[in-house]
Ligand SMILES: O=C(O)CCC(=O)C(=O)O
């Protein structure tokens with residue numbers, strides 16, 4: 469009994485070094501890059517899940533409307549997406565959401581971030597596609613607080629494949645750009661309302677899960 473209590477308290481108050489690093493990064497520079505947030509095994513499982521759904525033809529061209537919109541949309545972004553359903557997801561997706569939820573709980577408990585909902589979609593950028601520079605809140609809503617991108621590419625991803633996530637920063641003496649490779653297991657978290665970013669053209673298909681932590 470005594471031991472059980474002790475264990476309970478340890479879990480309850482345990483500081484998480486990884487989450488603390490994310491929080492510090494976000495406060496200092498509005499973004500954080502975490503390598504190996506997902507293990508190679510988890511990436512493999514999620515990648516297979518994505519590819520299976522893609523082959524079943526479940527993905528939609530992102531932001532398509534009528535024919536004219538379609539042309540415009542294509543000149544802005546060329547990825548195909550599939551929204552994930554947390555409640556009805558498969559076992560593989562449960563592991564994904566458990567990890568994300570654990571991070572959200574920590575953020576809410578330690579920083580009073582007030583994250584109440586989340587939305588995530590699979591994304592596949594076919595060869596030659598990109599996503600022009602944008603702010604995620606232009607998309608449709610100002611409740612998006614943090615953007616989270618999780619890369620599911622395979623281990624031999626090389627810089628020559630393109631598809632970097634470029635994040636733009638306003639500095640006193642102009643603008644700076646940071647190029648981030650979409651390496652498997654890596655996640656990038658950034659302030660949705662603050663940082664403009666783009667996905668550079670890819671030369672081979674680029675796989676990811678992208679989502680938003682929202683305040684309402
Ligand atoms: O895949 C990425 O690196 C970023 C994707 C993105 O900016 C978006 O879907 O809004």
Ligand SMILES: [Fe+2]
Pocket residue numbers: 602603604615665
């Ligand atoms: Fe974005």
